[in-house]
Amino acid sequence: MGLFDNFDPTLAAHDLVQDLKWDPELRRRFQQDEGSVLDRYALRPAEREAIEQRDFRKLYDLGFHPYLGGQLARLIYGNDVDGAIRAVNKLVASLTGKS
């Protein structure tokens, strides 16, 4: 199955990642109190659960855009040169069921 077969442009999680990239203050809040940031978005229960569980496979199955998946992984696991390697490995492990 292709990465975009389930793509659902209506997922609120897409806006979450966009806002986190564009708003440093929101990023700080996300790191300190993730739940309060998630509360701001109309996430479906399964969508929120997938984010909280760092379950990218589930998130993709719901229709999350994979490029934003890579960016969400960096927001969670690290966004500098080495942090990105960690984020990639965590993401791939989740997608392949090896996490």
Next chain:
Amino acid sequence: MAELVYAAGIPHAPTLVGLFSRAPSEVQKVVRDSCDALVHDLEAARPDVLIVFANDHLTNSRISAYPDFLIGMAAEHSGPHEWFKPWIGCRDYTAKGDTTVAEALFRGMTRRGIRMNAERRNLNFDDNISVPTVLMDLDKRDVRIVPVLQNTTVPPYPDQRRCYAVGQALADFIRDDLPAGLRVGLLGSGGLSHEPGGSRYYFIDEAFDRWFLDLCCSGDHRRLLDELTIERMEAAGSGGTSELLAWVVVMGAIGERPGRSFGYALHKEFRCGIGAVSWAVNDHAAERR
């Protein structure tokens, strides 16, 4: 009648900057040789304006309102965007823009039936513009930049035939709308094979990459349009390889003419195949149609 004097395609993987020093010497050599050749040709061509087609990595627009082409009309273009800076690991830059040409492009493409969006603000630049800018020192050169950020990953997006038609309209625009004596360069930024965000994040399709580079150099655009399908690019790396559609726009503008590549590098840690092409564009390129 302006002159189309330069055309090239270059990858923009952030790892080309951030992980360059950790790459094997033979990989570094391909990167250096490619950039040196593109810069050499750029200096020889002396464009006044460089229109850079590069995909947007969901950096400027929400998925719910995602433009297929977004022209940056600012007088200057600064980057990288703050969130992308540590990821790329590149220096800050401010490149000269060209509001007049950018406005003309927006107007000219609209009149040719090509839907583009345009913004006057400094767009958010990730690796798309930032990596070519720092690798080629575009901000330190006497050339003005007009960035056109392209949708190559939010379905549905323009396929190879549509992007080629955009390039053909771009050539008409350069020929008919821009002032005589203006020297125009085109740069396609993106690719080669990679799958950002996918389970095959470390997958690089060497056979595809070498096939694509050879095809670019051959100038056989019938094959290009028949064979460089979205399905084939997705198979070579979902969501990333289709960045090569930016190169297709450039090839649509220059028409069938040969190009040169400067080696190919596969380095898994780069998470992207590496190779570049410079096309033989002479001063009569804009007159060929």
